[in-house]
Amino acid sequence: xxxxxxxxxxxxxxQRQAQTREKLIEVAREMFLTDGxxxxxxxxxxxxxxxxxxxxxxxxxxxxxxxMAVLDSIHEExxxxxxxxxxxxxxxxxxxxxxxxWAREGIGxxxxxxxxxxxxxxxxxxxxxxxxxxxxHREVTAAIAELVRRVTAEAGIALPMSxxxxxxxxxxxxxxxxxxxxxxASIDVDVFAAMxxxxxxx
Amino acid sequence: xxxxxxxxxxxxxxQRQAQTREKLIEVAREMFLTDGxxxxxxxxxxxxxxxxxxxxxxxxxxxxxxxMAVLDSIHEExxxxxxxxxxxxxxxxxxxxxxxxWAREGIGxxxxxxxxxxxxxxxxxxxxxxxxxxxxHREVTAAIAELVRRVTAEAGIALPMSxxxxxxxxxxxxxxxxxxxxxxASIDVDVFAAMxxxxxxx
DNA sequence: ACGTTTCGGATACTATCGGTATCTGTAACG
DNA sequence: CGTTACAGATACCGATAGTATCCGAAACGT
Numbered sequence: 001x002x003x004x005x006x007x008x009x010x011x012x013x014x015q016r017q018a019q020t021r022e023k024l025i026e027v028a029r030e031m032f033l034t035d036g037x038x039x040x041x042x043x044x045x046x047x048x049x050x051x052x053x054x055x056x057x058x059x060x061x062x063x064x065x066x067x068m069a070v071l072d073s074i075h076e077e078x079x080x081x082x083x084x085x086x087x088x089x090x091x092x093x094x095x096x097x098x099x100x101x102w103a104r105e106g107i108g109x110x111x112x113x114x115x116x117x118x119x120x121x122x123x124x125x126x127x128x129x130x131x132x133x134x135x136x137h138r139e140v141t142a143a144i145a146e147l148v149r150r151v152t153a154e155a156g157i158a159l160p161m162s163x164x165x166x167x168x169x170x171x172x173x174x175x176x177x178x179x180x181x182x183x184x185a186s187i188d189v190d191v192f193a194a195m196x197x198x199x200x201x202x
Numbered sequence: 203x204x205x206x207x208x209x210x211x212x213x214x215x216x217q218r219q220a221q222t223r224e225k226l227i228e229v230a231r232e233m234f235l236t237d238g239x240x241x242x243x244x245x246x247x248x249x250x251x252x253x254x255x256x257x258x259x260x261x262x263x264x265x266x267x268x269x270m271a272v273l274d275s276i277h278e279e280x281x282x283x284x285x286x287x288x289x290x291x292x293x294x295x296x297x298x299x300x301x302x303x304w305a306r307e308g309i310g311x312x313x314x315x316x317x318x319x320x321x322x323x324x325x326x327x328x329x330x331x332x333x334x335x336x337x338x339h340r341e342v343t344a345a346i347a348e349l350v351r352r353v354t355a356e357a358g359i360a361l362p363m364s365x366x367x368x369x370x371x372x373x374x375x376x377x378x379x380x381x382x383x384x385x386x387a388s389i390d391v392d393v394f395a396a397m398x399x400x401x402x403x404x
Numbered sequence: 405a406c407g408t409t410t411c412g413g414a415t416a417c418t419a420t421c422g423g424t425a426t427c428t429g430t431a432a433c434g
Numbered sequence: 435c436g437t438t439a440c441a442g443a444t445a446c447c448g449a450t451a452g453t454a455t456c457c458g459a460a461a462c463g464t
Contacts, residue, residue, distance in 0.1 A: 013412080035327065036323050042450080053413095053452090055412075055414080114323055121240070121323070123384070124237070161397075165392075169393045169394070171378070175381060175382065177370070177375075180374050180377065182322065182323075194367050197362065219440090245421075256442045260443095264422075408461100411458100414457075416454085419452085423449105426445080428443075430441090431439090
């Protein structure tokens with residue numbers, strides 16, 4: 001019995017804190033994406049979420065950890081989107097089309113890329129951010145390399161470089177193009193698809 | 203006579219201010235590249251240059267304009283380096299080799315790329331930075347497109363996309379890879395060359 | 405059921421930084 | 435040689451990340 005009441009109790013308490021945390025991430029995500037990392041203050045985030053700054057520091061070690069949580073929530077969706085785009089069973093060209101269509105409204109809005117690179121700059125002076133971002137970067141690169149390996153194998157393409165190199169190159173281009181698009185919205189998303197086809201051609 | 207003395211006078215005065223300005227740019231450049239834009243305070247820059255913050259605001263409208271001047275001084279060298287790498291009269295492969303060799307010690311140190319993208323994030327909330335960076339971006343893209351056009355024409359290559367698209371793609375990849383290298387130094391500069399060759403193959 | 409403890413979150417405070425307003429000393433000039 | 439203009443210094447303001455402290459309600463033992 002006592003264990004039940006204990007569970008209910010901690011659950012209730014932990015649940016309410018988890019809600020607070022999720023709400024903060026949700027609001028911070030929108031604010032970070034819209035205004036950028038530096039321009040978003042913790043106080044504004046907290047107030048917009050209906051809390052005070054103390055709630056932020058009660059749930060995160062600071063602004064950096066909050067942003068890491070925001071990026072993780074974004075990455076989840078991004079990874080799902082990419083995998084879905086290439087999950088179809090058409091030929092390579094139609095998959096790239098599907099990917100481009102998704103990217104046009106997903107990555108196409110370069111808000112997240114801009115946040116990504118802005119936050120990457122923080123890594124220079126923060127060992128914590130450097131470590132965490134490097135970890136996620138390795139995971140993402142490995143996943144893309146695996147995707148490249150699978151797609152080229154199925155399409156019978158011999159890449160003129162290793163799958164890892166292609167993964168790093170494509171990821172880098174995606175990030176760079178997104179960053180450039182945040183400066184100049186006239187840059188076409190199709191550039192990425194064109195480069196992709198150029199690299200992945202037989 | 204009077205015109206001479208006037209000239210000497212204004213010269214002397216203007217000269218000393220120009221020296222101050224150059225010294226500030228020089229010191230700011232090193233500090234921005236080493237510590238990043240956000241982590242470099244105007245006070246530290248001014249003191250390191252042997253002046254006070256007032257000197258900065260006497261020579262620049264603010265931190266943003268100072269950073270634009272720093273970036274311009276960097277861009278000058280970058281553009282010269284790229285053009286030199288492709289100025290040789292060997293075949294395409296050897297030119298790409300020359301470019302890679304230069305990039306290994308020029309772009310290879312990703313400090314400037316990191317500064318570039320960090321500062322690009324500022325453009326979101328600063329119309330001045332947005333305008334100036336967009337202007338420079340258009341110029342650089344046009345120059346690269348011209349270079350691509352020349353190189354492909356000489357090598358008899360038919361690009362599977364427009365020279366402008368290739369220019370944007372390659373520039374974006376360079377920026378993105380540089381930003382990633384600032385997080386993970388193990389990323390090889392050769393990735394860029396490999397991607398370049400893949401795009402520029404006959 | 406009640407007193408005690410725990411802890412999520414609020415409040416108050418500090419340090420730092422970009423920017424502005426004002427002042428000063430010196431070079432330019434009549 | 436007295437006056438003016440301007441480069442640069444100094445003092446100040448507002449905002450913001452982070453810290454220290456405090457409060458009230460939920461959790462728990464008795």
